[in-house]
Amino acid sequence: GIQVEQSPPDLILQEGANSTLRCNFSDSVNNLQWFHQNPWGQLINLFYIPSGTKQNGRLSATTVATERYSLLYISSSQTTDSGVYFCAVPFSGAGSYQLTFGKGTKLSVIP
């Protein structure tokens, strides 16, 4: 199956700082999703971004499909941004859309 690697595994930021999270994947994909898992365990959809760049407020994401990576940018971080950020891609099987997740980046934003 497809391999998904995220870096860094852990990140501690001072409130107001910017950060970049990276997701590498081992095969071509036609779908990539970024999620934020908050401290209560909820998985929140951030972006559906198989290619190109999207922005939503302080967050933006870029996927370069030909080079098999995606980046999530968080600007002016806030304590509410804390949690685990996952990227996920479909398993590379015909007609299969099960998502394979990376191990996540655990972000802690301190006041």
Added chain:
Amino acid sequence: AAGVIQSPRHLIKEKRETATLKCYPIPRHDTVYWYQQGPGQDPQFLISFYEKMQSDKGSIPDRFSAQQFSDYHSELNMSSLELGDSALYFCASSRQGAKNIQYFGAGTRLSVL
């Protein structure tokens, strides 16, 4: 907007007991997925259904079974529970032909004592 509804949110069971988790997908979504997330782990795919038929199967133990009903809700049945089954169980739904973007429910946290 309506979201994926899971129930119960929390469940405590004893070893060897059974548990049933329920999932109500977003209206007009025809595909349901179940994932299991152990402590400190990433979510792992268990099983999926499209139009009430099993469409894909992952690392789901034989003790678990699932189905999707005519109203598209799905149930995950877990028998002979083990301590290692303690996890967060997510249901996600998507609509075929709509980029298959998966939307996740809030999860059911199962604790097996």
